[in-house]
Amino acid sequence: MRNAHTAVLFCGLFLSSIGLAAVQQARPAGGNRVQTDLNRAADAILALKSTRFSLNREGTPAFLDEKNGITFTTADCIYAAPDRVSCNVKVSLKNGTIVQLTRVWVPEGTFQSNPLTRQFAKMPPDTNFNGSVLFARTGIPQILRTGVQNAQTVGTERIQNRDTIHLKGEVSGEKLGPLMGSALKADANYAVNLWIDEKTANAVQLHVAESATNGWLIELAGTNEPVDIPTPQPPPAAPPKP
Numbered sequence: 001m002r003n004a005h006t007a008v009l010f011c012g013l014f015l016s017s018i019g020l021a022a023v024q025q026a027r028p029a030g031g032n033r034v035q036t037d038l039n040r041a042a043d044a045i046l047a048l049k050s051t052r053f054s055l056n057r058e059g060t061p062a063f064l065d066e067k068n069g070i071t072f073t074t075a076d077c078i079y080a081a082p083d084r085v086s087c088n089v090k091v092s093l094k095n096g097t098i099v100q101l102t103r104v105w106v107p108e109g110t111f112q113s114n115p116l117t118r119q120f121a122k123m124p125p126d127t128n129f130n131g132s133v134l135f136a137r138t139g140i141p142q143i144l145r146t147g148v149q150n151a152q153t154v155g156t157e158r159i160q161n162r163d164t165i166h167l168k169g170e171v172s173g174e175k176l177g178p179l180m181g182s183a184l185k186a187d188a189n190y191a192v193n194l195w196i197d198e199k200t201a202n203a204v205q206l207h208v209a210e211s212a213t214n215g216w217l218i219e220l221a222g223t224n225e226p227v228d229i230p231t232p233q234p235p236p237a238a239p240p241k242p
Helices: 004-012 017-026 032-047 131-135 140-147 173-180
Strands: 050-058 062-065 070-080 084-092 098-106 109-113 120-123 149-159 162-172 189-197 203-209 215-221
Touching (some): 032 140, 032 149, 032 162, 032 203, 098 120, 131 173, 162 173, 162 203, 173 189
Antiparallel strands (some): 050 070, 084 098, 109 120, 149 162, 162 189
């Protein structure tokens, strides 16, 4: 497996002196290179117009609605910049029944479809998970810029038919909690692995380990494809009875 340093040297054999200088400026040698790649990934997220992404819960199912005992393990989502996300989620009800619903986060609020009627209703503010926060300036980008401790480059890997740089580090529960919607300990650090496209720095995979068995895997694809996430329209309220 090639590491990032070997890749830079290999590319240097084929680049002009001007091109090589540009590469070195973009990804400086030494410890700064890791943070440079994290910053590139943060910039790429903020530049996204749209993306498809999946959420996969490892271990104990996560709560989508803790009050009503609704949990989930997978969700297929789309994001439209700057603040619209729609997720199709397979959920398990308190009685064990598996159903699919759609949850939408837009500036007007959070909406969720009824699994039976497919009609949307506005939900209370999300406390367990908010899809749009992941891509906000104060979400993943801010963590990549300032919140990764002991960051290091693992190497280069082929993920989803793309050449990626694999980075890893630790992030505090205080910073991760608002994004992952999990009961993380604010004063504890959690292992985070990130794979970014070697050329574009677009995030390809993000993994957060909560424990030896629990964690999250976020996979991204379909960058900047046309998407439309309209604000759901709940059915009109029934007229009052005479």
